[in-house]
Amino acid sequence: MKFHDLLKNYWRIIGLGFALTFLSSFGQTFFISLSGPDIRAAFGLTHGAFGSIYSLATLSSGLLMIWVGSVIDRVDIRLYATTAMLGLTAAAISLSFAPNLLMLGLSLFALRLFGQGMLSHAGVMSTARLHEGVRGRALGVAALGFPAGEATLPAVALASIAAFGWTGTWRIAALVIVMALVAGWLLGFLLKAGNPDVEETTRRRTMGDAGPRWSDILRDWRFLALIPTMIGYPAIMTAYFFHQRFIAEMKGWSLELLASSITLFALVSVVVAMSAGSFVDRFGAVRLSHFYLAGMIAASIALASFDAPFLPLVFFGLIGLTSGCTNVVIAAVLAELFGTTHLGKIRALAGAIMVVASAATPGAIGLLFDAGVTLEAICFGFAAYMIAAAAVTFVLPNPRAARLQPSEG
Numbered sequence: 001m002k003f004h005d006l007l008k009n010y011w012r013i014i015g016l017g018f019a020l021t022f023l024s025s026f027g028q029t030f031f032i033s034l035s036g037p038d039i040r041a042a043f044g045l046t047h048g049a050f051g052s053i054y055s056l057a058t059l060s061s062g063l064l065m066i067w068v069g070s071v072i073d074r075v076d077i078r079l080y081a082t083t084a085m086l087g088l089t090a091a092a093i094s095l096s097f098a099p100n101l102l103m104l105g106l107s108l109f110a111l112r113l114f115g116q117g118m119l120s121h122a123g124v125m126s127t128a129r130l131h132e133g134v135r136g137r138a139l140g141v142a143a144l145g146f147p148a149g150e151a152t153l154p155a156v157a158l159a160s161i162a163a164f165g166w167t168g169t170w171r172i173a174a175l176v177i178v179m180a181l182v183a184g185w186l187l188g189f190l191l192k193a194g195n196p197d198v199e200e201t202t203r204r205r206t207m208g209d210a211g212p213r214w215s216d217i218l219r220d221w222r223f224l225a226l227i228p229t230m231i232g233y234p235a236i237m238t239a240y241f242f243h244q245r246f247i248a249e250m251k252g253w254s255l256e257l258l259a260s261s262i263t264l265f266a267l268v269s270v271v272v273a274m275s276a277g278s279f280v281d282r283f284g285a286v287r288l289s290h291f292y293l294a295g296m297i298a299a300s301i302a303l304a305s306f307d308a309p310f311l312p313l314v315f316f317g318l319i320g321l322t323s324g325c326t327n328v329v330i331a332a333v334l335a336e337l338f339g340t341t342h343l344g345k346i347r348a349l350a351g352a353i354m355v356v357a358s359a360a361t362p363g364a365i366g367l368l369f370d371a372g373v374t375l376e377a378i379c380f381g382f383a384a385y386m387i388a389a390a391a392v393t394f395v396l397p398n399p400r401a402a403r404l405q406p407s408e409g
Contacts, residue, residue, distance in 0.1 A: 017142025020123030025149030027115010038166040051366030061113035062355025069348020087114035092174035096167040140277020151266030228389035231357035239361035265316035272324025285332030295321025304379035
């Protein structure tokens with residue numbers, strides 16, 4: 001199917017996925033961390049203390065996503081997304097009025113659960129169940145919401161913080177989410193949504209089938225082989241973005257250069273996501289899983305080895321190579337290996353594991369910084385881990401290649 005035919009036939013599904021992945025930005029680390037220095041100052045927190053609170057909030061939301069994510073197999077995805085958006089709105093308002101550390105932690109937990117957890121899951125799942133041959137490109141376009149948010153929101157958020165303060169910025173974010181929700185439902189009514197393709201991907205046909213048990217999934221050697229590479233990008237990227245302003249201070253980067261570099265990161269992610277989707281449809285996701293961490297590995301080595309003025313552009317550009325692939329490749333690999341009938345449950349478990357991994361690094365790296373461990377040592381450690389994780393994926397079977405083998409006789 002040609003690309004314009006893909007958009008013509010599946011534009012509602014892809015558009016829904018793009019909107020949800022974009023709105024998930026308000027619960028993503030890159031957006032929350034922009035308020036990090038102001039939150040630490042307001043509550044008198046060190047890097048390690050704030051990182052630990054954030055890690056606990058992320059860990060809790062990730063564990064809850066194991067169940068919450070599986071619900072998407074049994075309900076209309078529009079109801080699922082609406083619940084997530086309302087929860088994200090409440091979380092943004094709560095954070096802006098948080099009077100103490102308890103409310104700060106609960107607000108961060110809700111931001112991570114409803115934004116990074118549920119909205120991301122809904123955005124990816126809206127296209128992940130499409131059939132082989134179009135799934136990769138559909139995922140690639142829907143996943144553009146992630147880099148679109150990363151490209152546009154940091155500069156807007158920094159300007160808003162300067163003008164209205166960090167609390168005012170979160171109240172504005174809540175208003176944007178509500179407006180998007182209202183606009184989405186109005187558009188749905190105007191279009192009289194009855195597209196069978198939308199219904200096929202948003203309403204589950206397995207209401208009475210609970211699917212595989214969690215223990216069965218965790219005992220499957222294919223799933224276990226995926227875990228190291230699945231957690232590599234979110235854990236390490238979260239560490240970098242959570243401490244981005246501190247890293248910028250250590251390296252002497254201006255906030256303007258930091259914002260420009262993040263914009264470049266997002267633009268590279270856009271280009272790569274489109275290419276990754278096409279490569280998935282052509283070669284299969286399992287094959288791409290061997291190499292998609294390469295950009296992140298190179299970025300970590302570059303950050304540890306150089307101090308050139310253009311380093312942030314190189315660093316974030318290389319991260320963008322991996323970022324553009326991640327959501328497309330991981331979802332497509334799971335679909336290839338395990339099928340799509342219970343993909344929501346399987347991806348929910350995978351997503352929960354990734355969130356738990358990402359929860360560990362902000363606090364852990366913050367404590368390492370507090371203890372005087374150098375950025376260079378941390379970066380080289382990250383690179384070594386990702387090289388080992390990528391090597392493990394070579395044991396995975398390739399269903400696409402197996403189907404293309406000539407039959408015996």
